[in-house]
Amino acid sequence: MAHVFVYGTLKKGQPNQHQMLNSTNGTAKFLASALTTEKYPLVIAGKYNIPFLLNLPGQGRRVHGEIYEVDNKMLEFLDDFESVPTMYQRSVVKLEVKEWVGEIEGEVTPSLGNITEAFVYSTTTYQPEWPSLPSHESYDAYGVHGLKYVTREERN
Numbered sequence: 001m002a003h004v005f006v007y008g009t010l011k012k013g014q015p016n017q018h019q020m021l022n023s024t025n026g027t028a029k030f031l032a033s034a035l036t037t038e039k040y041p042l043v044i045a046g047k048y049n050i051p052f053l054l055n056l057p058g059q060g061r062r063v064h065g066e067i068y069e070v071d072n073k074m075l076e077f078l079d080d081f082e083s084v085p086t087m088y089q090r091s092v093v094k095l096e097v098k099e100w101v102g103e104i105e106g107e108v109t110p111s112l113g114n115i116t117e118a119f120v121y122s123t124t125t126y127q128p129e130w131p132s133l134p135s136h137e138s139y140d141a142y143g144v145h146g147l148k149y150v151t152r153e154e155r156n
Contacts, residue, residue, distance in 0.1 A: 001069050002119060086125065093117065094117055
């Protein structure tokens with residue numbers, strides 16, 4: 001089992017969250033809400049208004065998201081879904097726990113403020129102007145930014 005930090009369309013209430021719940025993709029169990037210990041630019045970019053976490057530690061904002069425990073099947077699905085390694089790369093990020101609700105078998109459950117690690121999908125493959133885009137601390141496809149996320153089904 002692996003821990004994955006999601007900050008965009010895979011979070012609860014977002015357009016692709018159903019992928020995390022689809023058992024044919026594998027299993028994913030919500031563990032916690034957390035935020036990155038370092039700042040990163042979380043931008044909305046491209047013609048489909050996709051949220052991208054740019055792998056530029058120290059820039060942007062601390063990013064809020066959710067930690068899931070996933071099995072190998074789900075991890076493989078997510079690698080494919082996130083177009084690893086061409087669009088996104090999977091790496092480890094340090095996270096500060098905001099609220100831990102899940103249980104990890106055989107491990108001490110982290111509490112508020114504890115630091116933990118999880119995989120994150122970020123990108124080093126982006127347009128030169130993307131670091132200059134507004135950086136968000138939390139992504140919501142239906143947010144006040146006014147940039148409508150275009151689902152895969154809606155893309156031409």
